[in-house]
Amino acid sequence: MLRRFVVADPCHSRVVDDAEVLHVHHAPTFRNLSGVPVVPLDRALIDYARGFEATADSVRAATIRALQTGLTSPARLEAALGETRPNGTRGIRSGLIDFERGAWSVPEAQLLRILSRRRPRLKLQMNPRLVDTSGRLIGVPDCYLPDHRVAIQVHSWTHHAGFHGARDQWADTVDADARYIPHGIAVLPVSPTVLRDHPERFLRLLDGVLSAQQGRAKVDIRIEVAVEPTPLAPHAS
Numbered sequence: 001m002l003r004r005f006v007v008a009d010p011c012h013s014r015v016v017d018d019a020e021v022l023h024v025h026h027a028p029t030f031r032n033l034s035g036v037p038v039v040p041l042d043r044a045l046i047d048y049a050r051g052f053e054a055t056a057d058s059v060r061a062a063t064i065r066a067l068q069t070g071l072t073s074p075a076r077l078e079a080a081l082g083e084t085r086p087n088g089t090r091g092i093r094s095g096l097i098d099f100e101r102g103a104w105s106v107p108e109a110q111l112l113r114i115l116s117r118r119r120p121r122l123k124l125q126m127n128p129r130l131v132d133t134s135g136r137l138i139g140v141p142d143c144y145l146p147d148h149r150v151a152i153q154v155h156s157w158t159h160h161a162g163f164h165g166a167r168d169q170w171a172d173t174v175d176a177d178a179r180y181i182p183h184g185i186a187v188l189p190v191s192p193t194v195l196r197d198h199p200e201r202f203l204r205l206l207d208g209v210l211s212a213q214q215g216r217a218k219v220d221i222r223i224e225v226a227v228e229p230t231p232l233a234p235h236a237s
Contacts, residue, residue: 041072042080047072058165059091061106068104107154107192114199123147148213149185157193184219191199
């Protein structure tokens with residue numbers, strides 16, 4: 001459903017039925033898509049952040065998602081932020097920082113924050129590609145602890161449940177976790193709610209897995225850089 005119209009006239013911001021009417025001082029560049037004016041995603045995020053229904057958390061999540069899927073890039077988003085006032089953009093800036101630190105979602109950002117604060121000595125990599133000696137992909141864990149060979153996977157039922165075409169997404173998630181085991185990599189699954197509400201429970205489980213991994217035989221694997229999305233054209237949104 002189309003929920004927002006952005007107009008350049010200096011009218012008062014108001015809500016009419018399901019549409020939000022905002023006023024802007026400088027009309028954004030746009031292109032027509034089937035008769036509908038479409039602005040670049042970076043500008044759309046800023047407008048969304050200043051809307052009536054947006055929260056800082058929802059804007060943060062939308063920003064990370066846009067960056068992770070390649071709909072925009074940090075450079076383009078920073079340029080768009082530099083051309084506007086800072087008010088109402090806290091969620092965007094938070095999401096940008098999270099992504100540049102390696103997180104591909106808000107729960108991953110929470111995981112990174114917990115480990116950085118509570119287990120600062122752990123060496124970790126967010127979303128690296130793990131391959132075997134023949135170059136075959138093992139997987140891309142949400143977080144990998146190379147010194148202990150532990151892959152931490154943030155599993156959200158909302159995100160992983162359901163079907164994509166004929167494929168059961170939850171079954172694919174479970175199968176993907178199992179592929180780490182033959183390579184001596186322990187998998188620690190955790191839910192977003194545990195990271196958010198019960199971080200101590202997660203840390204106790206993590207400490208147990210780290211202890212169990214000590215002294216285990218290691219299988220040769222190679223760690224590649226984190227997968228980076230290829231940004232689409234500015235008006236791809």
